[in-house]
Amino acid sequence: MRHGSFEKMINDMAYDFDEVNSAMQKYVDRQILAGVSTALLVGREVVHQHCTGWADRENQIPLRRDHLFRVFSNTKLITSIAILLLIEDGRLELDAPVDQYLPQLANRRVLKPGATHIEDTEAARSAITVHQLLNHSSGLSYGLLDHGSVMYKAYTERRVLNAFQTLAEMMDVLEDLPLSFHPGESWQYSIATDVLSRLVEVVSGQTFDRFIQDRILMPLEMHDTSFVVPAEKRERLAAYYGGSDPQNILQRGLRRLDKSPYPGAFVTPVPRLSGGGGLVSSLDDMLALMRSLMPGGATLLKPATIALMMQNHLPAGVSIGFPGVGEVPGKGFGLGGAVTLVPSSIDPVGSEGEFEWGGIAGTHWWISPRHNIAGIVMTQRLMSFWHPFSFDFKRLSYQALGIR
Numbered sequence: 001m002r003h004g005s006f007e008k009m010i011n012d013m014a015y016d017f018d019e020v021n022s023a024m025q026k027y028v029d030r031q032i033l034a035g036v037s038t039a040l041l042v043g044r045e046v047v048h049q050h051c052t053g054w055a056d057r058e059n060q061i062p063l064r065r066d067h068l069f070r071v072f073s074n075t076k077l078i079t080s081i082a083i084l085l086l087i088e089d090g091r092l093e094l095d096a097p098v099d100q101y102l103p104q105l106a107n108r109r110v111l112k113p114g115a116t117h118i119e120d121t122e123a124a125r126s127a128i129t130v131h132q133l134l135n136h137s138s139g140l141s142y143g144l145l146d147h148g149s150v151m152y153k154a155y156t157e158r159r160v161l162n163a164f165q166t167l168a169e170m171m172d173v174l175e176d177l178p179l180s181f182h183p184g185e186s187w188q189y190s191i192a193t194d195v196l197s198r199l200v201e202v203v204s205g206q207t208f209d210r211f212i213q214d215r216i217l218m219p220l221e222m223h224d225t226s227f228v229v230p231a232e233k234r235e236r237l238a239a240y241y242g243g244s245d246p247q248n249i250l251q252r253g254l255r256r257l258d259k260s261p262y263p264g265a266f267v268t269p270v271p272r273l274s275g276g277g278g279l280v281s282s283l284d285d286m287l288a289l290m291r292s293l294m295p296g297g298a299t300l301l302k303p304a305t306i307a308l309m310m311q312n313h314l315p316a317g318v319s320i321g322f323p324g325v326g327e328v329p330g331k332g333f334g335l336g337g338a339v340t341l342v343p344s345s346i347d348p349v350g351s352e353g354e355f356e357w358g359g360i361a362g363t364h365w366w367i368s369p370r371h372n373i374a375g376i377v378m379t380q381r382l383m384s385f386w387h388p389f390s391f392d393f394k395r396l397s398y399q400a401l402g403i404r
Helices: 003-012 018-029 072-088 130-134 150-157 167-174 192-204 208-217 231-236 283-291 303-309 388-400
Strands: 035-042 045-056 068-070 109-111 121-123 241-243 254-256 280-282 331-333 338-340 355-358 364-368 373-378
Touching: 018 035, 018 045, 018 388, 035 283, 035 388, 045 283, 072 130, 072 192, 072 208, 072 283, 072 303, 072 355, 072 364, 130 192, 167 192, 192 208, 280 283, 283 364, 283 373, 364 388, 373 388
Parallel strands: none
Antiparallel strands: 035 045, 035 373, 068 280, 109 121, 241 254, 331 338, 338 355, 355 364, 364 373
């Protein structure tokens, strides 16, 4: 169906988002989420916006659309856009070896298959490219989800995810760490997007926060998106929660997390300007970001770049996957988000070609170029990426928009 005819059909419909709202309310009632905000775009038009539950359960503060959220890996979309802007500027090439800008990534070593210690390596068959950093096929790791692995131990011992080191210092830490696989030959969620934020600094000559402020946040009027919540906005920062049972994501009950991921996080400036997970944002700011990637108005990136961004860039036969979850069949990866190649049983019918990603605390966005729609869900619950509530929201949203 062509975009124009679908939009006319949508505009002629009487929207009914009762099932969407009811489903989100059930997660609040069951104490799986403290509060949750949702929004939908058809083209650039906001057709749904809803908040339910609490920004702060203990103090009975209802969630509002102006509350601020720790968006964690939603930050990656902004970093990816920053890199693509530099490519459009002619200051960077997609397939350029990244070590010409970041010499710490030259002469890479790779863990041998079945390696049991970090020194059991072989020479990398090729250099890491900007392209591979964008689609997480560089071979870098995270030290975040793969508990017990050789790479997890090495990354945590060297404190790669250290908010109190600069991006430049992070590169020095990465210099003597091997890759998990040869560049371009597999997929692993990784520190690659933080590396990209350092690349932005080197290529642009600006600090990462200054670059995204000048080129992305100010042009889109995203005034509530920043690495640190200023004092005058702190009462708007939603409280942060974890589940009562970390092993059971649907267990009733929440526990408040006031010192996660470290004391003072997001309210105290730190040296690390994490392009992989450092921003705080709002529902309206995320809507502005989504709108900038939809046709029908001014965009930061050229339409051809946006189309390229939303295509699968992984080799044939390679899909995404996570430790403890395994391979996620039917999902490829573009330049900053996953791409649905074949919908699974929990995906909406008709979601082929959807571009999506989210953060570990339950903020999630998706764009369907095929249907010219986009959705956002925002909450604050640790370990809520790829959580059932976000898929329920998406499926019910597709249905409410008449996509079945």
